[in-house]
Amino acid sequence: MRTGGGLDAVAALDVTAVSHSYGQKRALNEVTFSIEPASFTVLLGLNGAGKTTLFSLISHLYDTRHGSIRIFGHDIRRAPGEALRRLGIVFQARTLDLDLSVYQNLSYHASLHGIGSTEARRRIDAVLETVEMSSRLHDKARSLSGGQMRRVEIARALLHRPPLLLLDEATVGLDVQSRAAILADIRRLVETEGISAFWATHLIDEVDESDHVVVLAEGNLVANAGAADVIRATGTKTIGEAFAKLSRKAAAPEGFA
Template sequence: MSVAEAPRARTAAAAAAPRGTAAVAALSIEGVSYSYGARRALNAVSFSVQRASFTALLGLNGAGKSTLVALITRLFGLPTGRISIFGDDIGRNPGAALRQLGVVFQPRTLDLDLSVMQNLQYHAALHGIGRGEARSRAEALLTRIGLADRAGHKVRDLSGGQMRRLEIARALLHRPRLLLLDEATVGLDVKARAELIGHVRRLVIDEGVGVLWTTHLFDEIEPSDDLVILHQGRVLARGELAQITAETGTADLHAAFRQLTGGDSAGAAP
């Protein structure tokens, strides 16, 4: 079941996009399928993430979210369909596509024995950013995320929430226009979750970054989000929450999700 996406106002950063590029989505996924042997993990998945917008990909554990992330980031080869980032096909022009993408994976990937600054400088070197420029960008990002006073501390001494904020800073170091976060709040307490989500939402407003946020938690969804419901490898609905509830004739996201999935809501948070 699909809900058509309605046009919606974007931030000033989106409005200021160069002429001729406004219609190009930050991320476009078209007819993507993937199987692990005989098991179909994704089945003809299609949706887009607009520039300067927050798109939530909601699905239970096992819905196919992490498989899709692996395909977008080219950890897995794409056998069927097409994925493009700001119009650059990840198969035909992977360098140009992935330069515009920042990623926070579900497993933490920081080096615990390096300092906060060293982690950022190492990542910058991988992107060919000079040492002086890398330090300048890192200092600015650490100030923004409230970790400037921890620059010389080893990562293992940070809290879980601080590590996630550092991973977001690292993902933004090469100044991508699309940010992909896969279950980024897993293992965080309620306060740290709220702070992290708030930080990412401010990036959309202040920096014009397009965000794809994957989650299985209903309370991370806001009514104005672009919402994609993924279940057992299929997109069941997409659009703003009001559209989805109207289409399903339900009162809220929980009820809409239960109806769309045939009552399968095990594992989803209230």
């Protein structure tokens, strides 16, 4: 499943001057950043910071009216088909059909991508092995734990072999052990399969100091650098302290010290 084919010549994701509003409320304000191919990048922000809005724009659930978004060079507004073919998505809300088996859920998704039944079965076997869920192939989704459901959703997102994977609060509602296992799985996929992962979270313990972080606060981009660099720039000792300081500053910019 390793990606390639010259995709590393351009950014995996390029977001330029993107703004979005809900009526009079500005959810994103001139957000600009890019992420590299074969990389793990954390989108860090409190609830309401604009993470889900940004993901909705990247995945073309919302139309990009201000600014541009490119996935491996393909503009999401001008060439949505080409852009979305390179994108796999794991949404925050559970999206499996609980009355279907794991195989049926994945087979249906494969058909939406035009993957024939023989090839679909081969890919389903491969992605389930990748996320260590092969033994649950014929089990109904409702019989799975929360962490197992999430693993199946990750497998489904990988079926069409996208070089970029978006994960919106992928560990929400899971216990500590399951959260750590899912995060480790994604980091391993980046390392072994060469995909790019864009991991949205508000949980500081999911950020490693070696990660690149994109920090949103009040709809504004307030940091875009390695976690260790963000710590140094804010004069703090941990990424948690840095994140808290940046979030406070965005919420009350005037008179902040």
